[in-house]
Amino acid sequence: MQTEHTIEALDLTKKYGDLVAVDHINFTVKKGEIFGFLGPNGAGKTTTIRMLTGISIPTEGTATIMGHDIQRQTIKAKEQMGIVPDVSNVYNELSAWENLIFTGRLYDMPKAFRESRAEELLKMFGLYERRREEVQGFSRGMKRRICIAMALMNKSSILFLDEPTSGLDVQSVLIIRDLIQKLNQQGLTIFLTTHNIEEASQMCDRVAIINRGKIAAINTPEKLKRTVKSLQSVEVAFEAASADALKELKELPNVSEAVKTGDKFRLLTHDPASVLASTWNYTQSNNLKLITINTIGPSLEDVFVKLTGIRPATENDNRWADRRGGRQRMDEGRKKE
Amino acid sequence: MKEASSYLGREARVAWAIALKDMQTYYTRPPSLMFGVLFPFSLFLSFSIGRNAPLAQQIPILIAQTLFFASSSIGPVVIPSERANQTFDRFLTSPVSLLSILIGKTLAGVIFGIGISIIPIIIGIAFFRSQITNIGALIACMVLSSVGFSAMGIMFASIPGQSPGQVMMPLNFVRIPLLFISGVYTPVRELPSWGQAGSIFSPLTHTIELARYALGGETFFGPFLNIAVLTMYTAVFLFMGIRFHVMNQRKE
Secondary structure, X not given: OOOOEEEEEEEEEEEEOOXXXXXXXXXXXXXXXXXXXXXXXOOOHHHHHHHHOOOOOOOEEEEEEOOEEOOOOHHHHHHOEEEEOOOOOOOOOOEHHHHHHHHHHHOOOOHHHHHHHHHHHHHHOOOHHHOOOXXXXXXXXXXXHXXXXXXXXXXXXXXXXXXXXXXXXXXXXXXXXXXXXXXXXXXXXXXXXXXXXXXXXXXXXEEEEEEOOEEEEEEOHHHHHXXXXXXXXXXXXXXXXXXOHHHHHHOOOOEEEEEEEOOEEEEEEOOHHHHHHHHHHHHHHOOOOEEEEEEEOOOHHHHHHHHHOOOOOOHHHOOOOOHHHHHHHHHHOOOOO | OHHHHHHHHHHHHHHHHHHHHHHHHHOOOHHHHHHHHHHHHHHHHHHHOOOOOOHHHHHHHXXXXXXXXXXXXXXXXXXXXXXXXXXXXXXXXXXXXXXXXXHHHHHHHHHHHHHHHHHHXXXXXXXXXXXXXXXXXXXXXXXXXXXXXXXXXXXXXXOXXXXXXXXXXXXXXXXXXXXXXXXXXXXXHHOOHHHHHHHOOOHHHHHHHHHHHHXXXXXXXXXXXXXXXXXXXXXXXHHHHHHHHHHHHHHO
């Protein structure tokens, strides 16, 4: 069946008693794109992916995969997809080779094809030499690679990835991101759920932001950023700033908020050009020496914060100051939705 | 027609692949050995030692008990373990029906049950001069009972839980009382009338009766009723197992 959209969700809803985990969401994923599903913990990301892949039955609404309804044409829909869940669900008691071969058998692939495909994937993932070893001795990153290899066994059209890089070391994250980009370049449609805003911003063609079970926005990362022009800022650092610098900078014309982050000041504004000029005047009049001055556009994180109301910082209600720490807390505190 | 047979062939191959994987992965797990092997043999020994009845007459009981416990133990070991590490989701996302997934799981229990119950048959023939007088009844007993009890285990495994113990406990609440009304310790003939009426509803009664009949003994209800009841239970357990697992998917 030819279809423009590889994934289509129509009024997809999941209720657990009175709790509405996913609330009538609608979206489409185009062929060949990397579609990011971004949201805070408990927003409904994993619940959505579980409905799209047939693990969970929706309370209301439908989802189609390459034109096949996941509930009514289950087998045809499932033939089109590969799934990498948030947990590397490999068979620890089996070897890497046996894991892939068993996956091939689940897809009823002929023996010669599943063996050649398993060999190809293990070589591609750098695990061929260790194919006879039981997976339980593998590192987390290696298990993740096995899990992705299992999802690719059937040469599917769509790959669902639920938090693919979560909890991995930097090297494994880079390998997996690179792999996702390569697979996408080969024509595979990728549906990626993540709470890592930077990852979504760098990798995705389009991003849907989900919060409390509802889709808050869907667009390309750049277009989403343009929707929050109010969050533009000027970042400035002085060689020796006075103790009152923050207070004085806040009072400059067109500065809506000023925040000190390390040795830098960040001035939020609607009008970066005029703030640049007034900052320069402030520097001259106070005999200060500038180290650096930059204008900074809104990030996807700003969009995320604005749309979801999630504020990574908790101290002094300052969302700029503790952004890095906040993100780290989000990583550590992430739980299965 | 060709499409239907191709579909069925595919489903059968995948079900067999699931059964083989379960056999390779779970047969030697401690809960499988504990509840499937140690449990029936220990129960048998604790109740048979010191009784006046000759051991040869008790071989059908041991056959039935091993079939009962071994077949019904695999599903409750496999499915909660797979839920815990989310490998059960692999089946749910594969292009195969839920029926074939559960048939694959049932098959793993069937082969385990038959494999273990062959041990008392060999012991009976080798050491107690037991004789198989009706091989057809023995095959019917082993096949129908192992399928039925394995399906019963799969049905109980639909209880949400991520460790075998969470399923084994409610399962044993059913399995152990069944021993008392199924002619294991007291022959059905000697049970009070209410006990006899109750024993007809226990699938284990019919397994013991068929095993006894196959080894030259008598049956209280007759082999045809035994076969009919076991067939009915097999269908009911399979049907209920699928229903419960679908209900779980709705709750997921």
